[in-house]
Amino acid sequence: MDLKQIYSSIIMEHSNNSEHKHELEHATHNERGHNPSCGDDIQLHLNIDGDIIKEAAFTGHGCAISQASTSLLCELIEGKTIEEARLACQKFIGMITGDEDDMDELEDILGDAVALQNISVMPQRVKCAVLAWHTLSDMLEK
Amino acid sequence: MRDVLETLNNPPYDVQKIREDFDFLKVGESPTIYLDNGATTQRPRQVLERVSEYYKSENANPLRGTYHLAAASTEAYEQARKRVAKFINARTKQEIIFTRNASEALNLVAYSYGFEHLEEGDEVLITRMEHHSNSVPWQFVCQKTGAKLVYAELDGDFQLDMDDFASKLSEKTKIVSFTGTSNVLSSEPDVKKISEMAHSVGAIAICDGAQMVPHHKVDVQDLGCDFLALSGHKMYAPFGIGVLYGKRDILQHMQPFMYGGEMIEYVQDFSASYAPLPYKFEAGTQNVGGAVGLHAAIDYVEAIGFDKISAYEQALGEYCAIKLRELGTCNVFHPTKGPRGAAVAFNVCGVHPHDVASILDYKHVAIRAGHHCAQQLHRGLDIESSCRASFGIYNTKEEIDAFIDGINFVRETMGLTK
Numbered sequence: 108m109d110l111k112q113i114y115s116s117i118i119m120e121h122s123n124n125s126e127h128k129h130e131l132e133h134a135t136h137n138e139r140g141h142n143p144s145c146g147d148d149i150q151l152h153l154n155i156d157g158d159i160i161k162e163a164a165f166t167g168h169g170c171a172i173s174q175a176s177t178s179l180l181c182e183l184i185e186g187k188t189i190e191e192a193r194l195a196c197q198k199f200i201g202m203i204t205g206d207e208d209d210m211d212e213l214e215d216i217l218g219d220a221v222a223l224q225n226i227s228v229m230p231q232r233v234k235c236a237v238l239a240w241h242t243l244s245d246m247l248e249k
Numbered sequence: 250m251r252d253v254l255e256t257l258n259n260p261p262y263d264v265q266k267i268r269e270d271f272d273f274l275k276v277g278e279s280p281t282i283y284l285d286n287g288a289t290t291q292r293p294r295q296v297l298e299r300v301s302e303y304y305k306s307e308n309a310n311p312l313r314g315t316y317h318l319a320a321a322s323t324e325a326y327e328q329a330r331k332r333v334a335k336f337i338n339a340r341t342k343q344e345i346i347f348t349r350n351a352s353e354a355l356n357l358v359a360y361s362y363g364f365e366h367l368e369e370g371d372e373v374l375i376t377r378m379e380h381h382s383n384s385v386p387w388q389f390v391c392q393k394t395g396a397k398l399v400y401a402e403l404d405g406d407f408q409l410d411m412d413d414f415a416s417k418l419s420e421k422t423k424i425v426s427f428t429g430t431s432n433v434l435s436s437e438p439d440v441k442k443i444s445e446m447a448h449s450v451g452a453i454a455i456c457d458g459a460q461m462v463p464h465h466k467v468d469v470q471d472l473g474c475d476f477l478a479l480s481g482h483k484m485y486a487p488f489g490i491g492v493l494y495g496k497r498d499i500l501q502h503m504q505p506f507m508y509g510g511e512m513i514e515y516v517q518d519f520s521a522s523y524a525p526l527p528y529k530f531e532a533g534t535q536n537v538g539g540a541v542g543l544h545a546a547i548d549y550v551e552a553i554g555f556d557k558i559s560a561y562e563q564a565l566g567e568y569c570a571i572k573l574r575e576l577g578t579c580n581v582f583h584p585t586k587g588p589r590g591a592a593v594a595f596n597v598c599g600v601h602p603h604d605v606a607s608i609l610d611y612k613h614v615a616i617r618a619g620h621h622c623a624q625q626l627h628r629g630l631d632i633e634s635s636c637r638a639s640f641g642i643y644n645t646k647e648e649i650d651a652f653i654d655g656i657n658f659v660r661e662t663m664g665l666t667k
């Protein structure tokens with residue numbers, strides 16, 4: 108494994124200067140996601156209007172992987188419908204667990220977030236990568 | 250630094266010969282540089298062989314059965330108890346209770362002593378640097394009894410602030426429970442003094458020795474603490490075996506912690522009387538293989554000698570802390586004065602501990618990242634988590650140098666060097 112596949116430029120960019128890392132003044136939905144074992148702790152803030160996620164942002168702290176993953180999630184779901192966001196969560200988690208491997212389809216649905224696919228070679232970091240997506244999933248269930 | 254280098258370049262015992270005993274250190278093309286000994290140590294061949302020998306030729310359910318194997322198993326188990334008693338200089342082997350680990354030992358005291366002796370208005374005094382196994386049980390017992398949990402804080406050099414400790418100790422204090430060595434900072438509170446101070450207000454003194462016993466000669470009669478907990482797996486013994494030492498007078502008046510087989514004397518339909526010490530506290534079939542392994546591990550470390558082990562390991566810790574400070578890119582949470590041991594906590598500026606550990610792992614260096622089961626401490630230090638390198642008898646200066654190179658590689662990978 109090449110470490111650069113995991114700490115790639117896109118992941119470093121999203122983890123260091125995410126445009127989505129801020130409070131959301133008009134948030135309609137907020138949800139906390141927490142990995143007690145490793146301490147990653149994020150808050151997702153969404154502004155949902157009818158069926159559309161108009162804005163997505165996050166706050167909190169954690170490792171580069173969890174921060175980048177959360178930022179990529181926000182970028183992806185802005186402007187999407189709730190149903191599309193649900194499908195993205197399902198596909199992302201499937202990609203990390205190895206249950207989804209149709210790369211064309213994954214790239215279509217997940218966009219830049221496919222950059223996290225290689226995290227599956229570091230089993231102890233999988234939790235960091237899926238945290239935001241599980242959090243969003245929980246949020247949309249409610 | 251000169252003394253440190255002198256000790257590391259001319260170790261007081263043959264470190265290379267010790268390394269030969271640990272197959273783990275030789276596995277694979279690029280063997281792991283194992284710097285997570287505070288979590289668990291590796292086991293030498295002597296321990297593994299002794300355990301295997303026990304299961305091959307002495308295994309039977311101890312303390313029951315009338316055939317000779319049961320007697321052999323019981324004998325091995327009781328020999329181990331005797332060995333532990335001698336190791337920590339207990340007055341009698343009745344004061345040695347086998348548990349699964351230090352956590353279980355501390356829970357035993359919390360339940361069997363804490364519940365019986367605490368009431369509203371009483372206080373339990375612990376320190377800011379306790380492992381969760383020595384804080385969460387007390388939280389629970391205090392919640393249930395109405396007693397108050399009080400924390401003694403640290404000073405600016407990551408040591409227990411003895412003035413703060415003294416100011417929080419009072420007639421209300423019934424229990425003082427404290428670590429002998431912080432699992433994160435490796436600061437080493439003065440067990441003897443703290444025990445004396447606890448006794449002076451009529452409190453009992455409980456020492457969590459999980460991180461102390463693997464590195465120092467311990468004499469419970471000299472230290473004076475009423476209880477001492479230790480974990481075998483942190484001192485080269487198998488998982489699943491630990492010890493609670495307790496003063497006989499106190500143990501005798503305590504209720505059992507777990508109930509069942511072997512801990513009874515007579516059982517009526519609705520009540521039972523309990524076995525004498527130490528069996529009163531050992532319900533169910535015991536981990537004889539673990540006890541036998543602990544016996545072998547004690548033989549192993551004592552053959553090296555604790556004066557030598559302590560001197561060498563302290564030099565490893567000091568060398569690591571100095572090197573990390575020299576980098577100028579890390580925050581180091583390690584005392585600069587006072588007694589301190591063989592673990593160094595730190596953060597690489599701008600890099601989350603998880604990323605540090607993952608990237609070091611790529612270079613085959615194993616360290617721990619997280620809160621190390623000490624969230625109250627991290628809150629006190631105003632950080633979320635930290636990295637920790639912790640050393641054992643087999644680590645070397647070369648390994649620390651490789652680890653330090655690894656830290657530079659971490660910064661490179663994270664784009665922090667340009």
Ligand SMILES: [Zn+2]
Nearest residue numbers: 147170235603
């Ligand atoms: Zn993480």
